[in-house]
Amino acid sequence: MSKDADMKIKIQKFASIIQKNRYVNSISDGLASALPVILGGAIFTLIDTINIPAYQNFLESTNLKALTQIPPAITIELLSLYAVFSIAFNTAKQFKSDGFSSGIVALMSFLIVTPIGVLNDDMTMALSFQWLGATGLFVAIIIGVFIGRLVPIILERGLYIKMPKGVPPTIEKSFAALTPAFTAIFTMLLIRGVFEATPFGNVHEFIYSILQVPLTNLGSSWWAYLIIVAAMSVLWFFGIHGTIVVLSVIMPIWTSLGLENLAAFRAGEPLPHMIPGGSFFMVYTALGGTGATIGLSLVLLFAKSKRYKVLGKLAIIPGVTGINEPVMFGIPIVLNMKLLIPLIFTPLVVSVIAIIATFAGIVPPLRGIGLPLGTPLIVNGFLEGGFRVAILQAILIAVSVVMYYPFLRSLDRDALRVEGESTQSASSNSASVS
Amino acid sequence: MSKRILLACAGGFSTSMLVEKMKEEAIKRGEDVFIEACSESKITENLPADIIMLGPQMGHIEDEVKELVNNEMPVTTIDMADYGMMNGGKVLDVAFELMNNG
Numbered sequence: 001m002s003k004d005a006d007m008k009i010k011i012q013k014f015a016s017i018i019q020k021n022r023y024v025n026s027i028s029d030g031l032a033s034a035l036p037v038i039l040g041g042a043i044f045t046l047i048d049t050i051n052i053p054a055y056q057n058f059l060e061s062t063n064l065k066a067l068t069q070i071p072p073a074i075t076i077e078l079l080s081l082y083a084v085f086s087i088a089f090n091t092a093k094q095f096k097s098d099g100f101s102s103g104i105v106a107l108m109s110f111l112i113v114t115p116i117g118v119l120n121d122d123m124t125m126a127l128s129f130q131w132l133g134a135t136g137l138f139v140a141i142i143i144g145v146f147i148g149r150l151v152p153i154i155l156e157r158g159l160y161i162k163m164p165k166g167v168p169p170t171i172e173k174s175f176a177a178l179t180p181a182f183t184a185i186f187t188m189l190l191i192r193g194v195f196e197a198t199p200f201g202n203v204h205e206f207i208y209s210i211l212q213v214p215l216t217n218l219g220s221s222w223w224a225y226l227i228i229v230a231a232m233s234v235l236w237f238f239g240i241h242g243t244i245v246v247l248s249v250i251m252p253i254w255t256s257l258g259l260e261n262l263a264a265f266r267a268g269e270p271l272p273h274m275i276p277g278g279s280f281f282m283v284y285t286a287l288g289g290t291g292a293t294i295g296l297s298l299v300l301l302f303a304k305s306k307r308y309k310v311l312g313k314l315a316i317i318p319g320v321t322g323i324n325e326p327v328m329f330g331i332p333i334v335l336n337m338k339l340l341i342p343l344i345f346t347p348l349v350v351s352v353i354a355i356i357a358t359f360a361g362i363v364p365p366l367r368g369i370g371l372p373l374g375t376p377l378i379v380n381g382f383l384e385g386g387f388r389v390a391i392l393q394a395i396l397i398a399v400s401v402v403m404y405y406p407f408l409r410s411l412d413r414d415a416l417r418v419e420g421e422s423t424q425s426a427s428s429n430s431a432s433v434s
Numbered sequence: 435m436s437k438r439i440l441l442a443c444a445g446g447f448s449t450s451m452l453v454e455k456m457k458e459e460a461i462k463r464g465e466d467v468f469i470e471a472c473s474e475s476k477i478t479e480n481l482p483a484d485i486i487m488l489g490p491q492m493g494h495i496e497d498e499v500k501e502l503v504n505n506e507m508p509v510t511t512i513d514m515a516d517y518g519m520m521n522g523g524k525v526l527d528v529a530f531e532l533m534n535n536g
Contacts, residue, residue, distance in 0.1 A: 325448035326518055
């Protein structure tokens with residue numbers, strides 16, 4: 001046990017280093033702040049695409065279609081604009097500086113490096129959506145963090161042009177306030193100029209092909225997914241919120257995977273990613289929370305010992321919505337060698353089944369909606385992929401029950417014995433009940 | 435003035451369950467206390483507080499949170515068993531003990 005505790009402290013240190021890294025935090029907080037926008041677009045994508053002819057005819061004939069198409073277009077397809085502001089805002093706040101001015105300078109910087117075109121009439125300037133959605137996300141992240149750090153540095157160090165004596169101090173100050181914006185403009189123009197001279201043509205093309213595509217390909221592979229899932233369980237075993245620690249690192253990749261699927265779904269094209277991280281995790285892996293503990297919560301309902309029966313009632317409703325702290329700490333699962341095996345293997349087994357089913361075409365790839373935590377199981381599966389996904393979820397829940405059942409039964413028996421002993425010692429003549 | 439207890443976890447979900455239990459218990463005891471849950475990233479926005487209590491799954495950032503609030507109030511991690519069984523009474527006891535001694 002002391003060895004476990006020692007190990008726990010080491011792992012806690014490691015987890016806090018990752019999770020509390022200011023840059024990692026800025027990116028994940030920044031993307032999280034953009035979630036309402038993503039979700040708004042996702043829900044309207046669903047509303048817009050419900051595949052019932054009568055419904056679609058209704059939308060067309062009432063001209064509502066023109067309206068329902070707007071939210072997805074200005075949210076998902078413009079996501080990088082929201083993200084660059086939000087990430088710069090959160091980065092500056094991490095460094096206790098002015099979030100708003102950093103955000104707005106970052107948005108300007110992002111637009112400077114983004115190609116502007118002219119329409120066929122040779123007059124109308126146009127900003128193509130090409131780099132404003134998921135494809136521009138990594139540039140948005142890089143610029144957001146860069147500007148979010150640059151602005152505080154300039155403001156803190158007082159890096160600005162000193163005015164000659166006699167110039168009113170207020171004028172000097174108002175010029176000083178321009179320094180961050182001008183520094184950003186010069187830097188971004190330089191980047192734009194340099195990339196225009198390369199075969200890439202612009203920085204978006206460069207970052208997308210050398211960074212975003214390789215990273216998202218890696219992140220969408222089945223083995224990377226399984227490693228991530230296992231890492232989360234191991235951290236949870238040591239009582240650390242593994243999901244949030246790992247998510248803080250993987251969020252940029254998972255976000256772009258989900259968005260690319262969602263954009264394809266909206267356009268009626270085949271979905272590019274078989275394992276869109278966030279959606280796949282919420283629908284197939286985190287059944288009842290990390291560790292796929294829904295089966296455990298269900299088995300608890302039928303526990304014989306008083307202790308687990310009480311816990312089962314407490315845990316089942318939060319469990320259905322993906323909150324499993326009651327079972328994690330109540331049984332506990334944390335630091336409990338007797339539950340280590342199902343904690344690690346249940347999420348892996350259900351994930352592998354879901355991966356095989358997806359690759360085999362038994363279920364469609366998920367749409368990447370990324371429904372928020374708290375969306376009940378089955379409902380989230382249905383929205384993410386339809387009936388077949390919901391049915392697969394039900395099967396996976398049964399798998400989780402089977403995986404946890406033998407382990408919990410043995411714990412339940414122990415608890416019952418302890419409870420029996422305590423009542424026995426209280427009322428000296430009761431019979432043993434094991 | 436009534437005391438303010440702030441509970442924080444990853445998303446403020448499971449702590450909000452515990453907050454309900456603590457409120458029930460506080461009403462039963464007739465304590466004048468304000469209890470709220472938030473996600474750990476929103477702690478500063480939810481200040482002031484007389485004590486910050488972290489869900490055990492967030493214990494690994496206890497030191498960072500102490501630094502964040504400049505040790506102006508006690509910061510503690512809730513006991514695993516009390517958290518799991520949503521034992522509002524016990525957690526409330528700990529909160530008052532720390533607030534009165536700190």
